[in-house]
Amino acid sequence: MEFHTKIAVDAMGGDNAPGEIVKGAVEALKERKDIRICFFGDKDKVEAELEKYSYDPAQVEIVHTTEEISCDEAPAVAIKKKKDSSLVVALRAVKSGDCDAVVSAGSSGAILVGGQVLVGKCKGVKRAPLAPLVPTEKGVSLLIDCGANVDARPEHLVQFAQMGSIYMEHIVGIKKPRVAIVNIGAEEAKGNALVKETYPLLKECKTIHFVGSIEARDIPKGDVDVIVTEAFVGNVILKLEEGLAGTLLSVVKEGMMSTLRSKIGALLVKPALKKTLKTFDASEYGGAPLLGLKGLVVKIHGSSSAKETRNAIFQCVSFKEAEINERIMQYLALAQEKTETDR
Amino acid sequence: MEFHTKIAVDAMGGDNAPGEIVKGAVEALKERKDIRICFFGDKDKVEAELEKYSYDPAQVEIVHTTEEISCDEAPAVAIKKKKDSSLVVALRAVKSGDCDAVVSAGSSGAILVGGQVLVGKCKGVKRAPLAPLVPTEKGVSLLIDCGANVDARPEHLVQFAQMGSIYMEHIVGIKKPRVAIVNIGAEEAKGNALVKETYPLLKECKTIHFVGSIEARDIPKGDVDVIVTEAFVGNVILKLEEGLAGTLLSVVKEGMMSTLRSKIGALLVKPALKKTLKTFDASEYGGAPLLGLKGLVVKIHGSSSAKETRNAIFQCVSFKEAEINERIMQYLALAQEKTETDR
Numbered sequence: 048m049e050f051h052t053k054i055a056v057d058a059m060g061g062d063n064a065p066g067e068i069v070k071g072a073v074e075a076l077k078e079r080k081d082i083r084i085c086f087f088g089d090k091d092k093v094e095a096e097l098e099k100y101s102y103d104p105a106q107v108e109i110v111h112t113t114e115e116i117s118c119d120e121a122p123a124v125a126i127k128k129k130k131d132s133s134l135v136v137a138l139r140a141v142k143s144g145d146c147d148a149v150v151s152a153g154s155s156g157a158i159l160v161g162g163q164v165l166v167g168k169c170k171g172v173k174r175a176p177l178a179p180l181v182p183t184e185k186g187v188s189l190l191i192d193c194g195a196n197v198d199a200r201p202e203h204l205v206q207f208a209q210m211g212s213i214y215m216e217h218i219v220g221i222k223k224p225r226v227a228i229v230n231i232g233a234e235e236a237k238g239n240a241l242v243k244e245t246y247p248l249l250k251e252c253k254t255i256h257f258v259g260s261i262e263a264r265d266i267p268k269g270d271v272d273v274i275v276t277e278a279f280v281g282n283v284i285l286k287l288e289e290g291l292a293g294t295l296l297s298v299v300k301e302g303m304m305s306t307l308r309s310k311i312g313a314l315l316v317k318p319a320l321k322k323t324l325k326t327f328d329a330s331e332y333g334g335a336p337l338l339g340l341k342g343l344v345v346k347i348h349g350s351s352s353a354k355e356t357r358n359a360i361f362q363c364v365s366f367k368e369a370e371i372n373e374r375i376m377q378y379l380a381l382a383q384e385k386t387e388t389d390r
Numbered sequence: 391m392e393f394h395t396k397i398a399v400d401a402m403g404g405d406n407a408p409g410e411i412v413k414g415a416v417e418a419l420k421e422r423k424d425i426r427i428c429f430f431g432d433k434d435k436v437e438a439e440l441e442k443y444s445y446d447p448a449q450v451e452i453v454h455t456t457e458e459i460s461c462d463e464a465p466a467v468a469i470k471k472k473k474d475s476s477l478v479v480a481l482r483a484v485k486s487g488d489c490d491a492v493v494s495a496g497s498s499g500a501i502l503v504g505g506q507v508l509v510g511k512c513k514g515v516k517r518a519p520l521a522p523l524v525p526t527e528k529g530v531s532l533l534i535d536c537g538a539n540v541d542a543r544p545e546h547l548v549q550f551a552q553m554g555s556i557y558m559e560h561i562v563g564i565k566k567p568r569v570a571i572v573n574i575g576a577e578e579a580k581g582n583a584l585v586k587e588t589y590p591l592l593k594e595c596k597t598i599h600f601v602g603s604i605e606a607r608d609i610p611k612g613d614v615d616v617i618v619t620e621a622f623v624g625n626v627i628l629k630l631e632e633g634l635a636g637t638l639l640s641v642v643k644e645g646m647m648s649t650l651r652s653k654i655g656a657l658l659v660k661p662a663l664k665k666t667l668k669t670f671d672a673s674e675y676g677g678a679p680l681l682g683l684k685g686l687v688v689k690i691h692g693s694s695s696a697k698e699t700r701n702a703i704f705q706c707v708s709f710k711e712a713e714i715n716e717r718i719m720q721y722l723a724l725a726q727e728k729t730e731t732d733r
Contacts, residue, residue, distance in 0.1 A: 156575075184637055197574070197582035231540070231625040232499075239540035239622045263626040264633035279582045282574040283606040283623055287630055290607035294527055295638050302666030303659050312658025316645070319652035323645030 050083040050106070052367045054360055055146035058088030058096075059115045059133040060153020061349050065089075068152060069096035071356025076106045078357075082364055085146055087112050087137040112136045115153075118349065122156030122195075126164060134158065138165040141342035148343035148363035150334065152351040159195040162337045162344035169372060171379035172339035174203045176278070177346065178211055179335035180219070181288060183269025187332055189215050189224075190266075190274045193281035194337070201245040204228070204275050205252060209382060210338045210375050211273035212255045217369035218362065219332075223256045224272035229280055230260035241277060249275070254382060296324070333362030339375060343367075393426040393449070395710045397703055398489035401431030401439075402458045402476040403496020405693050408432075411495060412439035414699025419449045421700075425707055428489055430455050430480040455479045458496075461692065465499030465538075469507060477501065481508040484685035491686035491706035493677065495694040502538040505680045505687035512715060514722035515682035517546045519621070520689065521554055522678035523562070524631060526612025530675055532558050532567075533617045536624035537680070544588040547571070547618050548595060552725060553681045553718050554616035555598045560712035561705065562675075566599045567615035572623055573603035584620060592618070597725060639667070676705030682718060686710075 056072050058065040065088055072084050083106050086093045090111040097107065114132035116125040129135060134153050138161045140146040149166075151158050163175050176192030191211040192199065208226045215224035228249060230238045235246055237260065249257045261271055263284065276284070303313035334347035334355065343366045345359045366372075399415050401408040408431055415427050426449050429436045433454040440450065457475035459468040472478060477496050481504045483489040492509075494501050506518050519535030534554040535542065551569045558567035571592060573581045578589055580603065592600045604614055606627065619627070646656035677690035677698065686709045688702045709715075 184641070229626065231622055231629075242622075262633075263628075263630035266630060267634045267637035279574055279585075280623060280626055283572065283626060284630060285606075286574075287606035287609060287627060288634060290605075291610045291631060291634050292638060294610035295635060298527070298666055299642055299663065302663040305662045305666065309659045309662035312655040312660075315655025316652045316659055317655075319648045320642065320645035323641055323648065 049081070051081055052148070052364050053083045053085060053146045054363045055085050055087060055137040055140050055149040056356075056360070057133045057137050057149065057151035057153055058086040058093045059112070060151045061347070061351050062152075063350065063352060064152060065092050065096050067351065067353045068356050069093060070100070071351075071353035072360060073097070073100045073102050074353060074357045075360040076102050079361070079364060080106070082106070082360075083108065084360070085110060085140065087133040087140070089113075110136060110140070116157045118154045120154065120157070122154060122160040125154070125157050126161045134161055135165065138162065138344070141344070142166050146342070147367045148345065150345045150347060150356065150359045150363060152347045152349055152356070155346060155349075156195065158344060158346045159337065162340055166340045166342050166344060169339055169341055169376050171376060171383065172210075173206055174199065175337050175339040176207045176210065177335050177337050178207075178214065179285060180332045181266070181274075181285065183267055185269030187219065188266070188269055188272055188274050189219075190276070190281055190285060191338070192276065192278045193285045193335070194278045197277065197279045199241070199277040201241065201248055204241070204245045204277065205248050206339070206379065208249055208252065208255050208257070208273060208275045209378055211275065213371060213374050213378060214336065214338060215272045217371055217374065218365050219272075221272050225258045225270070226255045226273040226275060227258050227261035227271040229263065229266075229274060229276035229284070231262065233260050233262065235260075245275075252382070254378060332358065334359040336362070336366070341372070343371070392424070394424055395491075395707050396426045396428060396489045397706050398428050398430060398480040398483050398492040399699075399703070400476045400480050400492065400494035400496055401429040401436050402455070403494045404690070405495075406695060407495060408435050408439050410694065410696045411699050412436060413443070414694075414696035415703060416440070416443045416445050417696060417700045418703040419445050422704070422707060423449070425449070425703075426451065427703070428453060428483065430476040430483070432456075453479060453483070459500045461497045463497065463500070465497060465503040468497070468500050469504045477504055478508065481505065481687070484687070485509050487685075489685070490710045491688065493688045493690060493699065493702045493706060495690045495692055495699070498689060498692075499538060501687060501689045502680065505683055509683045509685050509687060512682055512684055512719050512722075514719060514726060515553075516549055517542065518680050518682040519550045519553065520678050520680050521550075521557065522628060523675045524609070524617075524628065526610055528612030530562065531609070531612060531615055531617050532562075533619070533624055533628060534681070535619065535621045536628045536678070537621045540620065540622045542584070542620040544584065544591055547584070547588045547620065548591050549682070549722065551592055551595065551598050551600070551616060551618045552721055554618065556714060556717050556721060557679070557681060558615045560714055560717065561708050562615075564615050568601045568613070569598045569616040569618060570601050570604035570614040572606065572617060572619035572627070574605065576603050576605065578603070588618075595725070597721060675701065677702040679705070679709070684715070686714070
């Protein structure tokens, strides 16, 4: 059997590694007989987990590594020094072309830095943005960039808009994705220096469907598909959404548990509530891709379960099948040509 | 009777003006016999509202104005052209010293611009920040700056930290308020250029209780009292909190109403839930003050009810009583002296 996609899985990264990671990967293998997974990590530990399940051994490979990068380590130093860590070896396997993509629940910083340093950017890509899908009332939006490279320039944001549009069209399946830039007001004249400079460039950009500014208040409504912003602001949006959702739901729960009457009510409400809140669960859509690299790097939450791991693996498969990287490079080349012709 | 505080109320600003605005103001007057309110707006309309209530006429003054500034107008232009608008005349009354403070539910942009242009900054204040209180699990935190002046410099942020600390100590009553700067990681080395430059300045600042960085995820937890950030990011945080809270609660509500079983449960849950969610209602604390001006300018939501108006008026009274402006000026003078001595 020919395997068309080979995915590197960092078996040692995250709070639930290797247990949930291996479990999720095996689930993915069972559903897709045409993919292969290469686990990077402590061989004995990975094998002990694999023994719990039945799977086709032809679909599995293990590369033994002796080190692990923890979340407390300085990312750049860890990437440089821990040459035999599961993450570093996995990233190198993508760089060499042996694997198409890597999924890791390990240190976010190390994934971001390692992705850019070890895998490297595609030709024409100025910066590799981290682009998680954020849940909205109507589905998901792509928030691009939430990465580690702050203080972006306007031309970076324009590329983010282009890469994000390709991703939403071909991975999430949205035709003509609507692109907006995060701003503090709807008018074109509003914003900080970066937004004011970027706005007209996005407006001119023929290859995307730019719809203007979006105020943070409207992000949860889900009326745009690609939300472009600089990494510092993107990070604030992403983290605040996670934090506030957690806090609000715990306040709601606390309220429900405060009296006997409300406790009975809570029992009756629970199943229906669980179902609606599921629409707000971004893990259904996989992890956060680091776009614009020579191979896909997908960061999943440190607390990822088997489900998120499995979905991230499918995300990698779609990425390969939809030839996202090829499309990004074509697109950037075209955009470049267009700019030069216009001059 | 001597009135120790006179508050200008923009009777024409906001969705519920003049009805709710006048109602809230009268409620405040009844509770505090030692304050006076001056309404700015259409005299006939204000009087028609006032007729609905009984109050001490000695506490009330009306200044007739013929214009109104709408939210669709460009703030700077509106402030300049509509010289007889309720907001402009009210702001001038603060500038002249006739009133101590102004409360308005009108155009945010016009309040921000007008406050700075017409009232003017206190000596030593580089920028006037808008500092709303945001609800948290444990009470409220002051988010400073959410205003209109983006692209701040490090020394602005240090002043925001100082002004915010004074406000939280003397208005909200928090001893030694904890100050943190919004960042994308907890380490000092993290952040964008602005945060990296500001961090050591805040750390050195002896007059505040700086506790380091705060990630957006932790803002709703309420572990710090003064959250310092540049206006663009502050605006994103404020608006996203409002938007997400609205969306999540509507999703929860929808979930509760989706089946017959859950509808019965919702009835039982409702009173307890309402009580806990009240802790997340920032309008209990009044409006968002624009700090550092020669007189207080308080912006309340466009949709403000009588309750928010009343609370904002009390906020102005506390501001006067606690001599916040005098303290800010003293503080800044001291900080300035300290810097010069250190050199």
